[in-house]
Amino acid sequence: CIPAVHCSPPLELSHGYLVAVQRKQYEAGEVIYYLCRKGFLLDGSNRVICQSNGTWSPTPFCRARCAIPAQRSRVLYNKQKLWPYEVQGGQVQHGEGVSFFCRDEARRCSYTIQSECFDGTLPLPPCYDEPTWLQYKLFTDRVVSEIKHCDEGNQ
Ligand SMILES: *[C@@H]1O[C@H](CO)[C@@H](O)[C@H](O)[C@H]1NC(C)=O
Numbered sequence: 001c002i003p004a005v006h007c008s009p010p011l012e013l014s015h016g017y018l019v020a021v022q023r024k025q026y027e028a029g030e031v032i033y034y035l036c037r038k039g040f041l042l043d044g045s046n047r048v049i050c051q052s053n054g055t056w057s058p059t060p061f062c063r064a065r066c067a068i069p070a071q072r073s074r075v076l077y078n079k080q081k082l083w084p085y086e087v088q089g090g091q092v093q094h095g096e097g098v099s100f101f102c103r104d105e106a107r108r109c110s111y112t113i114q115s116e117c118f119d120g121t122l123p124l125p126p127c128y129d130e131p132t133w134l135q136y137k138l139f140t141d142r143v144v145s146e147i148k149h150c151d152e153g154n155q
Contacts, residue, residue, distance in 0.1 A: 007050035015040045015062035026050045036062035041094045063094035064120030070128065072136035074145035075100055076112060081145070092117050101145040102127035109150035 005028040010018060013034055020032040030050045036042045044060030051057055068075060068084040068091065076099035077087055084090050092098055099112040102125060113125035131143045140146060 005050075005052055005054050007054055007056055010048060010056050011059045013059070013062050015064065016042070016060075028052045028054070034060055034062075039065055041065075043094065061119070063118075065089075065091040065093055066096075066117035066120055066122035067091050068098060069122060069124045070100055070130065072131040072133070073101055073128075073143050092122065094119055098122060100125050100128045103129065103144045103147070104150050107150055109148045110144050111150045 006025040007028070007030070008025060009023070010020075010026070010032055012018070013036070016034050016036040018032060019035055026032070028050050029052075032048050032050075034042070034046050034048065040062040042060050043063045044058060046060060048059060049057045068077075068087060070084055074081050074083050075087075076082075077092065077096075094117055097114050097116050099114045101110045101112055103110055113127060115123050115125060129144065135143055
Protein backbone atom coordinates (compact mmCIF):
# COMPACT_ATOMS: atom_id res chain seq x y z
CA CYS A 1 0.00 0.00 0.00
CA ILE A 2 1.11 3.55 -0.67
CA PRO A 3 0.25 5.79 2.25
CA ALA A 4 -2.03 8.63 1.14
CA VAL A 5 -0.33 12.00 1.32
CA HIS A 6 -2.15 14.84 2.95
CA CYS A 7 -1.37 18.43 3.80
CA SER A 8 -2.67 20.00 6.98
CA PRO A 9 -4.76 23.19 6.68
CA PRO A 10 -2.82 25.96 4.94
CA LEU A 11 -1.51 29.00 6.80
CA GLU A 12 -3.71 32.01 7.37
CA LEU A 13 -2.43 35.34 6.06
CA SER A 14 -2.60 38.31 8.38
CA HIS A 15 -3.82 40.69 5.64
CA GLY A 16 -5.28 38.23 3.20
CA TYR A 17 -7.53 35.24 2.93
CA LEU A 18 -7.84 31.85 1.40
CA VAL A 19 -10.11 31.16 -1.56
CA ALA A 20 -10.89 27.55 -0.72
CA VAL A 21 -13.27 25.37 1.17
CA GLN A 22 -11.97 24.97 4.72
CA ARG A 23 -11.10 21.37 5.43
CA LYS A 24 -9.14 19.37 7.97
CA GLN A 25 -6.78 18.02 5.32
CA TYR A 26 -5.97 18.38 1.64
CA GLU A 27 -4.71 15.84 -0.85
CA ALA A 28 -1.38 16.00 -2.67
CA GLY A 29 -1.74 17.95 -5.89
CA GLU A 30 -4.60 20.09 -4.58
CA VAL A 31 -4.31 23.76 -5.34
CA ILE A 32 -5.55 26.65 -3.24
CA TYR A 33 -5.48 30.38 -3.89
CA TYR A 34 -4.84 33.38 -1.67
CA LEU A 35 -6.10 36.93 -2.06
CA CYS A 36 -4.93 40.04 -0.23
CA ARG A 37 -7.24 42.55 1.41
CA LYS A 38 -7.79 45.86 -0.34
CA GLY A 39 -4.70 48.06 -0.23
CA PHE A 40 -2.29 45.16 0.31
CA LEU A 41 0.05 43.88 -2.36
CA LEU A 42 0.55 40.17 -2.99
CA ASP A 43 4.24 39.22 -2.72
CA GLY A 44 4.81 35.68 -4.00
CA SER A 45 2.51 33.30 -5.83
CA ASN A 46 -1.22 33.40 -5.08
CA ARG A 47 -1.36 29.74 -6.12
CA VAL A 48 -0.23 27.28 -3.46
CA ILE A 49 -0.11 23.53 -4.00
CA CYS A 50 -0.14 20.58 -1.61
CA GLN A 51 3.14 18.88 -2.53
CA SER A 52 3.83 15.14 -2.69
CA ASN A 53 5.71 15.26 0.63
CA GLY A 54 2.73 16.69 2.47
CA THR A 55 3.90 20.30 2.70
CA TRP A 56 2.50 23.35 0.96
CA SER A 57 4.50 25.24 -1.65
CA PRO A 58 5.62 28.66 -0.34
CA THR A 59 2.85 30.85 1.08
CA PRO A 60 2.75 34.40 -0.27
CA PHE A 61 2.77 37.59 1.84
CA CYS A 62 0.31 40.47 1.77
CA ARG A 63 2.43 43.59 2.02
CA ALA A 64 1.19 46.90 3.38
CA ARG A 65 1.51 50.29 1.69
CA CYS A 66 3.71 52.95 3.29
CA ALA A 67 2.69 56.44 4.33
CA ILE A 68 5.26 58.99 3.15
CA PRO A 69 6.79 60.19 6.44
CA ALA A 70 7.77 63.65 5.10
CA GLN A 71 5.09 66.35 5.04
CA ARG A 72 6.60 69.77 4.45
CA SER A 73 9.09 68.98 1.73
CA ARG A 74 8.74 67.59 -1.74
CA VAL A 75 9.93 64.08 -2.58
CA LEU A 76 10.89 62.29 -5.78
CA TYR A 77 8.45 59.56 -6.65
CA ASN A 78 8.00 57.96 -10.09
CA LYS A 79 10.51 60.46 -11.50
CA GLN A 80 8.28 63.36 -10.38
CA LYS A 81 8.94 65.95 -7.72
CA LEU A 82 5.81 66.01 -5.60
CA TRP A 83 4.50 67.27 -2.29
CA PRO A 84 3.48 64.21 -0.26
CA TYR A 85 -0.21 65.21 -0.44
CA GLU A 86 0.04 65.05 -4.25
CA VAL A 87 0.84 61.34 -4.06
CA GLN A 88 -2.39 59.36 -3.97
CA GLY A 89 -3.44 58.98 -0.34
CA GLY A 90 0.04 60.11 0.70
CA GLN A 91 1.03 56.47 0.37
CA VAL A 92 3.19 54.34 -1.88
CA GLN A 93 3.09 50.64 -2.68
CA HIS A 94 5.31 47.97 -1.14
CA GLY A 95 8.60 47.80 -3.08
CA GLU A 96 8.37 51.35 -4.44
CA GLY A 97 11.14 53.86 -3.93
CA VAL A 98 10.88 57.45 -2.68
CA SER A 99 13.77 59.92 -2.61
CA PHE A 100 13.97 62.49 0.16
CA PHE A 101 15.82 65.79 -0.03
CA CYS A 102 18.57 66.53 2.47
CA ARG A 103 20.49 69.74 2.98
CA ASP A 104 24.23 70.11 2.46
CA GLU A 105 24.73 72.95 4.95
CA ALA A 106 28.27 73.80 3.86
CA ARG A 107 27.48 74.04 0.17
CA ARG A 108 23.91 75.36 0.67
CA CYS A 109 22.34 72.91 -1.71
CA SER A 110 20.23 69.78 -1.58
CA TYR A 111 20.90 66.16 -2.42
CA THR A 112 18.58 63.17 -2.43
CA ILE A 113 18.61 59.86 -0.62
CA GLN A 114 16.44 57.01 -1.79
CA SER A 115 14.39 54.84 0.55
CA GLU A 116 12.17 51.85 -0.21
CA CYS A 117 8.75 50.91 1.11
CA PHE A 118 8.88 47.50 2.73
CA ASP A 119 5.62 46.15 4.15
CA GLY A 120 4.36 49.38 5.70
CA THR A 121 7.73 50.90 6.58
CA LEU A 122 9.39 53.64 4.56
CA PRO A 123 12.42 54.78 6.57
CA LEU A 124 13.32 58.46 6.50
CA PRO A 125 17.02 58.96 5.82
CA PRO A 126 18.75 60.30 8.96
CA CYS A 127 19.81 63.43 7.06
CA TYR A 128 16.21 64.44 6.37
CA ASP A 129 15.09 67.36 8.51
CA GLU A 130 11.37 68.16 8.43
CA PRO A 131 10.91 71.92 7.79
CA THR A 132 9.00 73.80 10.45
CA TRP A 133 5.45 74.93 9.79
CA LEU A 134 6.64 78.54 9.44
CA GLN A 135 9.33 77.66 6.92
CA TYR A 136 6.84 75.65 4.96
CA LYS A 137 4.08 78.30 4.99
CA LEU A 138 6.06 81.52 4.73
CA PHE A 139 9.44 80.64 3.24
CA THR A 140 8.52 77.74 0.98
CA ASP A 141 11.32 78.59 -1.44
CA ARG A 142 13.84 77.88 1.33
CA VAL A 143 12.43 74.44 2.10
CA VAL A 144 15.12 71.83 1.42
CA SER A 145 13.44 70.39 -1.67
CA GLU A 146 13.09 73.85 -3.24
CA ILE A 147 16.68 75.10 -2.94
CA LYS A 148 19.33 74.47 -5.54
CA HIS A 149 20.30 70.86 -6.06
CA CYS A 150 23.99 70.16 -5.38
CA ASP A 151 24.41 68.57 -8.81
CA GLU A 152 23.36 71.66 -10.77
CA GLY A 153 25.33 74.85 -11.23
CA ASN A 154 28.36 73.66 -9.28
CA GLN A 155 31.79 73.04 -10.73
C1 LIG B 1 8.87 19.06 0.17
O1 LIG B 1 9.07 19.17 -1.23
C2 LIG B 1 9.38 20.47 -1.69
C3 LIG B 1 9.41 20.48 -3.22
O2 LIG B 1 9.94 19.35 -3.75
C4 LIG B 1 10.69 20.92 -1.07
O3 LIG B 1 11.03 22.23 -1.52
C5 LIG B 1 10.54 20.91 0.46
O4 LIG B 1 11.75 21.26 1.05
C6 LIG B 1 10.07 19.54 0.94
N1 LIG B 1 9.79 19.65 2.37
C7 LIG B 1 10.12 18.70 3.24
C8 LIG B 1 9.74 18.97 4.67
O5 LIG B 1 10.68 17.68 2.91
